[in-house]
Amino acid sequence: HENRQLQIAITVYGQGNRLLLVRDVSRLHQLETMRTDFVANVSHELRTPLTVISGYLETLTDGLEMNPDTPPVFKRALSQMQEQASRMQRLIEDLLLLSRLEATEPERLSQAVALYPLLSGIVNDAKALSGENQHQLQLECDDGSSVTGDTMELRSAFSNLVYNAVRYTPAGGKVLVKWWQDQEGGHLMVQDNGVGIDPVHIPRLTERFYRVDKSRSHVTGGTGLGLAIVKHVLLRHEARISISSHPGKGSRFICHFPLSRINQTKTINV
Numbered sequence: 608h609e610n611r612q613l614q615i616a617i618t619v620y621g622q623g624n625r626l627l628l629v630r631d632v633s634r635l636h637q638l639e640t641m642r643t644d645f646v647a648n649v650s651h652e653l654r655t656p657l658t659v660i661s662g663y664l665e666t667l668t669d670g671l672e673m674n675p676d677t678p679p680v681f682k683r684a685l686s687q688m689q690e691q692a693s694r695m696q697r698l699i700e701d702l703l704l705l706s707r708l709e710a711t712e713p714e715r716l717s718q719a720v721a722l723y724p725l726l727s728g729i730v731n732d733a734k735a736l737s738g739e740n741q742h743q744l745q746l747e748c749d750d751g752s753s754v755t756g757d758t759m760e761l762r763s764a765f766s767n768l769v770y771n772a773v774r775y776t777p778a779g780g781k782v783l784v785k786w787w788q789d790q791e792g793g794h795l796m797v798q799d800n801g802v803g804i805d806p807v808h809i810p811r812l813t814e815r816f817y818r819v820d821k822s823r824s825h826v827t828g829g830t831g832l833g834l835a836i837v838k839h840v841l842l843r844h845e846a847r848i849s850i851s852s853h854p855g856k857g858s859r860f861i862c863h864f865p866l867s868r869i870n871q872t873k874t875i876n877v
């Protein structure tokens with residue numbers, strides 16, 4: 608049947624015996640598609656009412672700010688409501704992005720994405736995110752480097768890694784963003800000297816909503832979807848991530864791109 612999806616495995620055992628295993632995974636695929644569609648639809652439906660709520664909250668805040676008799680407790684309540692509304696907005700945007708990454712075929716990932724302008728933009732935004740915390744951010748990347756892929760997707764992936772490095776590193780800490788190429792491909796490293804991650808958590812970090820310390824993540828303002836987005840974007844670019852960390856000393860995330868995805872032109876001096 609044309610809509611059937613089968614998983615077939617052949618095992619050879621003993622003296623030339625063969626075992627053929629056929630597993631019908633159509634139902635599993637169907638359920639997976641239903642789950643992805645459901646999440647995408649719910650997120651989409653939540654977007655409009657939330658935009659309306661945020662708009663009215665802004666109007667109310669402006670009004671109350673102008674009135675000298677406004678009790679401080681009202682101001683605090685409103686600022687909490689605005690903060691939570693924007694957290695919900697970030698969550699919805701990330702859920703929508705993740706659904707898109709899961710549901711669409713990675714066919715148009717053929718732009719030559721210049722890395723230096725992309726990464727320096729992200730690093731500048733991360734400086735703004737750091738604000739008074741004054742993290743020291745350093746970028747090492749040759750001007751002509753590029754990856755064949757999708758600019759928007761790569762921006763999401765790299766910015767999640769860089770913002771995480773800032774968010775999980777105490778004030779004044781160091782964050783290094785470095786791109787290099789070798790005979791295996793291109794590598795983007797984001798390294799910090801922040802809180803680090805216990806190695807037991809590393810294999811599960813890219814699962815959606817997996818967090819090492821739930822209470823801390825709420826303070827840092829993340830959605831719990833950042834590394835899941837990174838994983839999917841990299842998969843679509845035939846790339847992979849490696850994570851290493853020492854609790855209390857810092858973490859290192861490296862995205863490895865295959866040779867087929869990087870700009871391999873060499874400069875020849877004449």
Ligand code: ADP
Binds near residue numbers: 816820835
């Ligand atoms: P979140 O929005 O919670 O940051 P992510 O998917 O981006 O979600 O990250 C998952 C978890 O991985 C985080 O909750 C945090 O515990 C851990 N993590 C990610 N990046 C770092 C980092 N640079 N240093 C320490 N922990 C990190």
